Amino acid sequence: MPITVIVRSKGMSDARLTFDGLQPVVIGRGPSCDVRLPDASVSHRHASLGGHGADFVLIDEGSTNGTFVGAVRVAPRTSRIVRSGDRVRVGRIWLELRIEAGPVTRDVAAATRDLAMSLVCRAMAAQGKELGARIRVVEGPDQGNSLVLAEENRAYVLGRDAKCDLPLSDENASREHAQILRRAHVVNVRDLGGKNGTWLGETPASATSEVAWRPTQMMRIGRTVLALEEPLGEFLASVEGAPDELLPPGEPQNPPGGDPAAAAVHSVPPAFETLPRRRKRSPFSITDWVVISAAIGVLALSLAALIWLFRS
Numbered sequence: 001m002p003i004t005v006i007v008r009s010k011g012m013s014d015a016r017l018t019f020d021g022l023q024p025v026v027i028g029r030g031p032s033c034d035v036r037l038p039d040a041s042v043s044h045r046h047a048s049l050g051g052h053g054a055d056f057v058l059i060d061e062g063s064t065n066g067t068f069v070g071a072v073r074v075a076p077r078t079s080r081i082v083r084s085g086d087r088v089r090v091g092r093i094w095l096e097l098r099i100e101a102g103p104v105t106r107d108v109a110a111a112t113r114d115l116a117m118s119l120v121c122r123a124m125a126a127q128g129k130e131l132g133a134r135i136r137v138v139e140g141p142d143q144g145n146s147l148v149l150a151e152e153n154r155a156y157v158l159g160r161d162a163k164c165d166l167p168l169s170d171e172n173a174s175r176e177h178a179q180i181l182r183r184a185h186v187v188n189v190r191d192l193g194g195k196n197g198t199w200l201g202e203t204p205a206s207a208t209s210e211v212a213w214r215p216t217q218m219m220r221i222g223r224t225v226l227a228l229e230e231p232l233g234e235f236l237a238s239v240e241g242a243p244d245e246l247l248p249p250g251e252p253q254n255p256p257g258g259d260p261a262a263a264a265v266h267s268v269p270p271a272f273e274t275l276p277r278r279r280k281r282s283p284f285s286i287t288d289w290v291v292i293s294a295a296i297g298v299l300a301l302s303l304a305a306l307i308w309l310f311r312s
Contacts, residue, residue, distance in 0.1 A: 018102055172223055190207065
């Protein structure tokens with residue numbers, strides 16, 4: 001049965017990731033997690049969801065701030081059965097679980113990256129930080145000049161024409177040499193037929209289709225070399241690399257748009273059925289106990305006989 005993880009966060013629409021339920025789902029701050037939550041209160045590998053027979057279990061992976069279903073904390077390294085509709089808290093972030101038939105998220109890696117970028121975007125906006133990607137000239141006649149890609153889906157033009165969004169004085173650049181577009185969290189490049197072409201690393205950009213520009217690549221137009229700076233990506237990397245933030249014990253952690261009391265009531269047993277644990281077996285069998293009891297009885301009678309002899 002598929003399981004859907006809904007990320008509920010104030011200030012942004014709910015994000016949904018649906019998994020087939022056949023493989024464990026890792027929740028955390030690390031870039032390899034299936035549900036990627038870039039918040040310092042979330043541990044790098046915070047919790048996981050997995051199938052257990054006909055049920056799903058939630059496991060706290062030894063997180064710093066704990067994993068909660070409603071108001072009840074899951075013991076570290078311990079499994080708890082979860083039901084459809086349960087609300088789970090990891091750090092400051094609330095998740096809602098839905099166990100029901102439905103289409104599975106096709107590209108989980110892209111979907112969880114978009115989720116991480118959305119959360120980072122909200123955090124940066126709250127801090128008043130610049131969100132748009134920036135192109136900076138790092139080599140050539142215009143070294144130091146830059147262009148902020150503030151608007152999504154707008155075509156920014158680079159070239160020698162003074163009307164270009166980023167004018168270049170490089171003689172080897174055409175009047176309108178290349179076009180840059182920012183779509184969501186990806187920056188794309190298209191060559192406009194400029195002389196000597198437009199190069200991303202060692203690969204020429206296409207004149208017929210857009211090519212994704214990664215921050216690790218340099219773009220070259222004639223003698224001009226340009227770098228892509230992504231504040232969102234840099235901020236995400238800094239959050240993922242930071243140590244866990246310990247939440248104050250008294251800090252309220254109420255689910256967004258919900259009644260915390262109702263969440264607590266919703267999550268009491270039977271929604272919290274612990275997995276059956278094996279009882280520790282006694283090292284002695286029933287026969288052993290009978291023999292031990294008989295030996296103690298014989299010893300007691302012997303002591304009594306000795307005491308009687310001494311008194312006589």
